Amino acid sequence: MDVVIQSIRDSGDVRLLELAAVDGTPLPPYEAGAHIDVTLGNGLVRQYSLCCRAPSAAYRLAVKREPQSRGGSAWLHEVAHVGTRLGLGQPRNAFALTPAAGHYLLFAGGIGITPILSMAYALLRRGASFQLMYFVRDTAGMAFADELQSGPLASQVVMHAGQDAAQVAASLAAAMGAAPADGTQVYVCGPAPFMSAVTAAGSARFGAAAVHQESFSPAAIDSDKEAAFVLRLARSQRELPVSAGQSALACLQDAGIDIDCSCEVGVCGTCRTGVLAGVPDHRDAFLSASERQANDCFMPCVSRARTAVLVLDL
Ligand code: FES
Known part of the structure; x- marks a missing residue:
């Protein structure tokens, strides 16, 4: 279009x-x-x-x-x-609202407000029970300030400005604790540490299946926590070691292999690559649950390996 x-x-x-x-x-x-x-x-x-x-x-x-x-x-x-x-392109949704939850908690950190704002309007139209918690560094220059503070969403929006990590944790605990333990679904978008905090608090109270997140920032690879693995390229008969601090995509590109890519954060599906053997550690937001279980492809921009070797259709 x-x-x-x-x-x-x-x-x-x-x-x-x-x-x-x-x-x-x-x-x-x-x-x-x-x-x-x-x-x-x-x-x-x-x-x-x-x-x-x-x-x-x-x-x-x-x-x-x-x-x-x-x-x-x-x-x-x-x-x-x-x-x-x-x-x-055409709109795609890897972050859809559960159709009929008893209550929805929406958490936005900074520019993570963008998908969360659409969700809030959708829930308002449905007449659903929800609350939006918006965490910003400061309210000056905050995106959508007019809509959130005086528009139809205002009564369901709680702003948190300038909080440090301990204050954010306390605000999350208060919001989660005030929501019904049964039937609440949690949605979060924002910086990686913020999403980790919301995911941990939400999973502890409502169960991991009730927490949904989306990120548009490339996650930093923590080389202390990641394992190295090997990409074996079936067609070209090459073996490429992926270091603990490197993405599989970067490894392939460094080796001169041309992989189409776009988002580099696991949401667009452009870098989808066939897997012939080994088990990927799927970290994308593109594949469906059944596609993940098939283990016949992965997104090398974000996904890694659960096995020492992944054999790729390259
Ligand atoms: S480049 Fe978009 S999913 Fe990998």
């Missing part, structure tokens, strides 16, 4: 973009939590959550200016302007 940027609004280091089809036709509806591939004018493809008030509303993206930008956020902040054309 070809779209054009209709409006741009900057809030601190977050840029809010409204998009419309170039030919004026309505863009496809989508579910809360969905993300979309965006092809930028510099050729990069990036994934962003859709954060709209209603499925029929204009598409909105919120893009944080990243100091360590891999080229996407810098281009959208520095080059894109009203009237710039972008390419869009």
Whole structure:
């Protein structure tokens, strides 16, 4: 789909973009939590959550200016302007709301508000019981401040600004403790340490199956916790050792093997690679549960190996 940027609004280091089809036709509806591939004018493809008030509303993206930008956020902040054309894929959802939970707890850390905001509007339309906890460094320049503080969601939003780790832990414990132990589903998006804290607290109170998360940041690889493994390439008869601090994708690329990739965070499926033997340690948000169980493919951008050797169809 070809779209054009209709409006741009900057809030601190977050840029809010409204998009419309170039030919004026309505863009496809989508579910809360969905993300979309965006092809930028510099050729990069990036994934962003859709954060709209209603499925029929204009598409909105919120893009944080990243100091360590891999080229996407810098281009959208520095080059894109009203009237710039972008390419869009179809909306995809790896972070859908459970249809009928008794209560929903939504946790957003910083720019992680984007899929969570769509969820809050969807739950409001359903008349569901929910609460949104939004953790920000400070309220100045906070994205969606007007909607969250005075719009229809305001009574269900709790803001937490400038909290340190101990205060965040206390706020999480209070929010989890106040929600019903049975029937509550937890959704979280934000920086990795924040998601880890929410996941740990939510799993302890409601069970791991009740906690759902999505990340658009590449997780740092902790070489102290990861194991090295070997990629055996069946067709080219090569063996490549993946070190504890390296991704399988980086290992393949360093060896000169051209693997298509886009998001590099396990959400788009572009780098999907066939597995002929060995057991992958699936860490993506793209494959379904049955696809994971089949163990016949993996996403080398984020996934690793449970066995010492993975034999790839390369
Ligand atoms: S590049 Fe997107 S899942 Fe690997």
